[in-house]
Amino acid sequence: MAEDDLESLPGVGPATADKLSDAGFESYQSIAVASPAELSNTADIGNSTAADIINAAREAADIGGFESGTAVLERRQQIGKLSWLIDEVDDLLGGGIETQSITEVYGEFGAGKSQVTHQMAVNVQLPAEYGGLEGSCIFVDSEDTFRPERIDDMVRGLDDETIQATMDHRGIEGSPGDEDAMEELLADFLDKIHVAKAFNSNHQILLAEKAKELAQEHEDTDWPVRLLCVDSLTAHFRAEYVGRGELAERQQKLNKHLHDLMRIGDLYNTAVLVTNQVASNPDSYFGDPTQPIGGNILGHTSTFRMYLRKSKGDKRIVRLVDAPNLADGEAVMRVQDGGLKPE
Numbered sequence: 001m002a003e004d005d006l007e008s009l010p011g012v013g014p015a016t017a018d019k020l021s022d023a024g025f026e027s028y029q030s031i032a033v034a035s036p037a038e039l040s041n042t043a044d045i046g047n048s049t050a051a052d053i054i055n056a057a058r059e060a061a062d063i064g065g066f067e068s069g070t071a072v073l074e075r076r077q078q079i080g081k082l083s084w085l086i087d088e089v090d091d092l093l094g095g096g097i098e099t100q101s102i103t104e105v106y107g108e109f110g111a112g113k114s115q116v117t118h119q120m121a122v123n124v125q126l127p128a129e130y131g132g133l134e135g136s137c138i139f140v141d142s143e144d145t146f147r148p149e150r151i152d153d154m155v156r157g158l159d160d161e162t163i164q165a166t167m168d169h170r171g172i173e174g175s176p177g178d179e180d181a182m183e184e185l186l187a188d189f190l191d192k193i194h195v196a197k198a199f200n201s202n203h204q205i206l207l208a209e210k211a212k213e214l215a216q217e218h219e220d221t222d223w224p225v226r227l228l229c230v231d232s233l234t235a236h237f238r239a240e241y242v243g244r245g246e247l248a249e250r251q252q253k254l255n256k257h258l259h260d261l262m263r264i265g266d267l268y269n270t271a272v273l274v275t276n277q278v279a280s281n282p283d284s285y286f287g288d289p290t291q292p293i294g295g296n297i298l299g300h301t302s303t304f305r306m307y308l309r310k311s312k313g314d315k316r317i318v319r320l321v322d323a324p325n326l327a328d329g330e331a332v333m334r335v336q337d338g339g340l341k342p343e
Contacts, residue, residue, distance in 0.1 A: 004060070006021065006025075006028075009057060009060070011045065016045060023043070024216065026216065028057040028060040032061045033263060036050040036054060037050075039054060079101075080226065082098075082099070082123060082133055082226070083123060083130075084097075084120075088331035089331045089333055091331070092318065092330070093304065093320065093323075094323075096131065099226065099265065099271045101271065101272065101303035102262055102302050103271065103274070103305075103306065104274050104275075105117075105276070106275065106305070106307055106308070107308030107309060107310075108290060108310070111308040111316065115150075116340065117273060118146075118147070119340045120273055121137040122154045122339070124226050124227040130166070134223070134226070135226025136223040136225050136226065137226070137228075138211045138215070139193055139229045140207050140211065140230045140231070141197045141198065142197075142198040142230070146195050146197075148190055151190060155189050156186075164176060172184050196211075204230075204236055204257065205256070208257060208260040212263070225268060225270055226270055227270065227273065228261065228272045228273070230272075232274075233298075234293050234298070237250050238293060258297070258301040274302075278290045278293065279291055288309075290307075292305075303323070303324060305320075305321040305322040306321060315332060315334055316332070316334065316335055317332060
């Protein structure tokens with residue numbers, strides 16, 4: 001993708017090509033899915049010129065037209081499924097978390113949302129035959145939740161067969177009982193998780209752009225980015241945009257941010273996993289008053305929507321609230337020292 005000749009597009013000279021490349025637009029495809037306003041601001045060109053460049057890029061990249069259902073089916077066969085390593089939850093999701101999709105997990109504090117992101121950051125690195133995608137992870141941390149020690153716990157919590165297969169896949173000599181080999185494996189797991197802490201909503205939006213660049217850098221390596229976690233998606237937006245008067249601006253920024261994340265998933269075959277906070281609906285007299293925040297913008301953009309609910313002790317109820325091709329349902333899991341475990 002990075003080898004596309006941008007200067008062959010109309011209105012793109014050496015200076016404009018350099019600006020586009022510096023901003024991460026290094027291929028026809030990345031330009032083709034951009035908006036004219038986005039390209040105009042990036043390359044300091046007019047909207048009409050930006051529109052011409054985008055149209056030319058769409059023709060060069062051969063996207064933007066209609067295709068048959070058969071072609072869509074063939075493309076979907078390249079989608080990966082990231083396993084939770086919990087049969088009941090994987091069955092609920094039709095095999096696991098899909099790449100090229102946004103999966104939203106919401107729930108009240110302590111429900112286990114951050115535990116899910118940590119576990120998936122481990123699982124994505126496992127060999128394919130053990131439920132992984134053999135890829136690396138980008139972790140955008142807006143609530144100071146990422147803990148390397150928890151990754152340590154979850155790797156050690158894998159069964160011996162999976163640990164041994166993972167060692168063999170990475171060329172690490174030793175066995176699960178060999179502490180030196182385990183330390184080498186743990187360090188290797190952490191090396192493949194790229195963490196950035198978001199300090200406010202604007203910084204979080206910037207980190208999504210940086211994540212796209214990182215995914216592009218690793219696209220043709222042995223460890224492409226196969227998972228992008230944002231924990232939490234809405235924390236900063238909720239804190240900075242208070243009151244009904246700022247609701248429209250908040251939703252517009254959130255919408256753009258979500259589409260930036262979706263673009264990473266589409267372009268680099270990456271699973272996007274976001275966590276969301278909740279609020280209680282005081283008007284609810286019956287049923288569960290817990291509602292995810294983010295409104296219809298987030299509800300419509302999330303491909304899969306899951307609700308984590310506390311139960312007795314370490315038990316958690318996982319409910320599939322919305323999916324384009326799956327029936328609603330519930331599963332049970334436990335959050336333990338060794339990670340997420342089946343009931």
